[in-house]
Amino acid sequence: MESPLASVAPNWLKAPTGTERAWIGLALLWCVVLTLAMPYWHFKGKQNSTGEAYTVEPAKFAARVQQFVESNKVGEQNGVPIVEPAPGGDAYMQAQMWTFYPILQLKKGQTYRIHLSSLDLQHGWSVMPINMNFQILPGYDHVLTITPTTAGEFPVICNEFCGIGHHQMTGKIIVTE
Amino acid sequence: MAKQEKAADVIDNEGAHKGDQMHAAPGTFVLTLILLLSFAVYYFANWKALADVWQVR
Amino acid sequence: MTTMDPTVEDALPETAVEPKGNHAPGMARVCATTGLTVDLTAEKFIKLHAVFAVVFLLLGGIAALLIAMTRWSAVHLLPADWYYRLTTFHGLNMLILWILFMEVAILYFAATALLKTRLASAGLAWAGFVLMAVGAVTLDTMILMGTSDVMMTSYAPLRAHPLFYLSIIFVAVGTLIGVINFFATVYIAKRDKTYSGSVPLVVFGAITAAIIAVVTLGHGAGIMIPTFLWSIEVLPSPDPAVYRLVWWGLGHQSQQVNVAAMVSVWYLLGAITVGAKVLNQGVSRTAFLLYILFINLASAHHLLVDPGVSAGWKIWNTSYAMYLAVLASMIHGYTVPAAVEVALRKQGHDKGLFGWLGAAPWRNPGFSGFFLSLVVFGFLGGITGVTLGTEQINIIAHNTLRIPGHFHTTVVGGTTTAFMALAYYVVPLIFRREFPMRAICRAQPYVFTLGVVILAVGMSFAGSYGVARRHWDVEFTGATHAASFDPSVHIFLGMVGIGGIIAFVGLLMFVIPTVIAVFFGKKIEGKMPAW
C-alpha cells in the first residue's frame, strides 16, 4: 500500500475485498433505496412538487387576481379581502413587496389549483405552522394543486429575501371544515 | 533515524504486493454501519413528516 | 497521544537531499521535515493565498457572531438592514472568499510538491491572485457601504450595485486562472516526467476539485456577466428562473469543490498525522470519478420547489444520477477512517474494535481537526444533505433554517475544520514558523466543532418548525397578518446564539495563534516540532 502522497506504478486497479467490499455493497444497496424512493412517492405519495408553471406577464396576472377577488370575495380582514374559490377550481394569490394578496378561504378536503406569482421580486410561499414551502417568481404562474387536510387559520410567510421589509411580509389561508 | 529506509521501503514495494492483502478495519466497519442506521432513521422520519402535511401536486 | 510523530517516521513517499524535479537551480528547497521538494515560486503563492484566506475567514467570522446574536431572539442585536447586510457579507466571505483562496493554495501545493514540479507560470499566478484580491476587497467594500444588500444569491430582479457583480466576476476569473495554472502544472509534470506512473491520490483529489471548479466558474461567468450588464442597463433583466438555474451552478458547485478538496485533505492529513496508506487506489479514485461525473447535478437541490423545471428533471438531478455521488461520499467515509485504523493497528494499537481510536493522536490538532471534520461531515452534513435534497422532502425544508443547519455541518464543521487542521501543518512546513500557544491550538478543533454542532442543531430544529432562513424577525412585528412559531423555537434560536459564541471563540483560537505564528513565530530551521 502506498501513501496518498506517492505516485503509483501501473496496474493498481484491484477489486475491493473484505469489509471494504461489504461496505460498498451496503452503500450501493442504500443508494438503490434512495433512488427508488422519489419515483415511488411521485406516483403513490400525496405530496409532490411537479413544478407546473406557465409564463405570465405580471400586469396580466395582477388583473386576473383582481377579477378573481371581485367575483369571489366573501369578507375582509386587516384591510385584505377574503376570497373563497369554488371547490375544485382555480385560486390566485399574488406576492408583492411586502404582502400576499388576497386571503384565501378554502374547504378542508377539497382540491384547488392555486396560482402563485410575483409582481416584483422573487418571494417564498411558506404556510405555517404546517411548514410547506414553495418558490414564487415574477413572470411565472406557479400552479400548486393543493388539498388542505387540516382546518384552521394558516399564516403564509415569505421565506425568500425580498428587501428590507421581508420579515413583515405575511398572508393568510383560512381552511373551514 | 529510520526514515531513509522506510521511505525506500515504500518505493520498493510499489507494484510488488499492493492491494492483494486484505486489510482489516472492523472498527471502521462498525462506525459506518452506525452511520447507515442513523441515515435510514433520519431519512424515513422525514418521509413520515412529509406524509403529514397537506396534499399537493 | 502517541509519542512518535509519523510526520518524520513513516508517512512520506520519499526523501531527498537535493531538490528533485524540473526546477531551475535555486528555485526549490527540500523540506527538512517531509523530504518533499518545495517549489519556491509556488511556496510564495501558497503563502499569499493562505494569508488572504485567513483574513476573510476572520471577517466572515465577525459577521457570523453578529448574525447569530441577532437570530438569538432574546438578544436580537442588529437592526434589520445591518442583519441583511452582514448576512450577505458573511455568506460571500465564508463560502466564496475564504474557501476559494484556501483552495487555490491547496491546488498549488498538491501540484508542485507532490508531483515534484515547478509551478507552470508565476505570471498566471500573479494575474489570478491580483484579480481575486481586487475582486474580494471591492466586494466587501461594496457590501459594507450598503449598496448591495442582496444576499449571497443576489436573485434577479433584486438588484445590487454594478461593482458587486463585477467584483464577483473578478474573483471567479481570478480563481479560474489559478485553476488553469494548476492544470498547466499537472501537464508539465507529466511532460517532464517528474513522477512515474499515476499521480498520487491526493493530487487526483485535487484534480477532481479543479475539474468541479471549472464547471463552477463557468456557470459563475455565465450568469454574473449578463447580470452585470443588466446592472449597468445594457441588457434587460435576466429571467428569474434562468438566473436561479445557472446561478446555482456556481453557488452549489462551489461547495462541491469544497467536498473534493476536503476529502483530499482528509487523505493528506491521515497520511501525515498517523501514516495512513491508501487501502485500495481503485476504490478511492473511482469514488472521486463519481464526484467528477455526478456531484454537480446536485445544484438542483435549490430548485426542488421551483416553478418551471419538471419533476423528472428534479428527481434525476437531485439524486446525482441515482445517488452515485452519495455512494462516493459513503466510500470515502469508509476508506479514510479505515486507512487510519489500519495504520494505527499496524503501529500496535490493536486492542478490540476501537483500541486504535483511543490510541489516536487526539492532542495533535492536525489529527483531531481532520477526524472531527470527517465525523461531523458524515454524520450530520451528509445525512441531512441527502434528506433535504430529496425532491418531495424539500417541501418541508426549502428556505427554512434547516438549510443553513445542514450546510454549517458540511462547509463549516466539515471543510473549514479540515482546512484549519491543514493549517497546523502549512504554517510550520510552508511558512516555517512555529505555532505559539500550543495548548490553545490543541483545544481549538474541539471548541470550534462543539460550537458549530450546537449552532447547526439549533438551526435544524428551529427550521423544522418553519423558521425561515435570512429572516430578521420571528415575531413578525408590524406585519399585516400576525404570524408566530411554536414557542420552543426560542430555545433552538438560543442554541444558535450560544453555539455561535462558542464557534467564534474556536475561530479566534485558530486565527490568533496562526497570525502570531505567521508574522512573529519562531523560525523553524530544521524539522518542524512534533504536535
Next chain:
Amino acid sequence: MAESTPVTVHWLERLLDNTWLLLALGVLVPAISYTLWGLIELSNLPSATLP
C-alpha cells in the same frame, strides 16, 4: 497517455489517469444533464391562460 503504461492496463485505470478526458466529462455531464436540460424546459414553458 498510454506511452508509459502497458496496453493491458484496465480501461478504468486508463480513464482515471486521463486528466483531460476527465475534465471534458466532468464539464459535459452537468452541462447537459443539469444546465441544458433545465434551460430547455424553462424555454419551452407555455404561457398562462388566465380565464
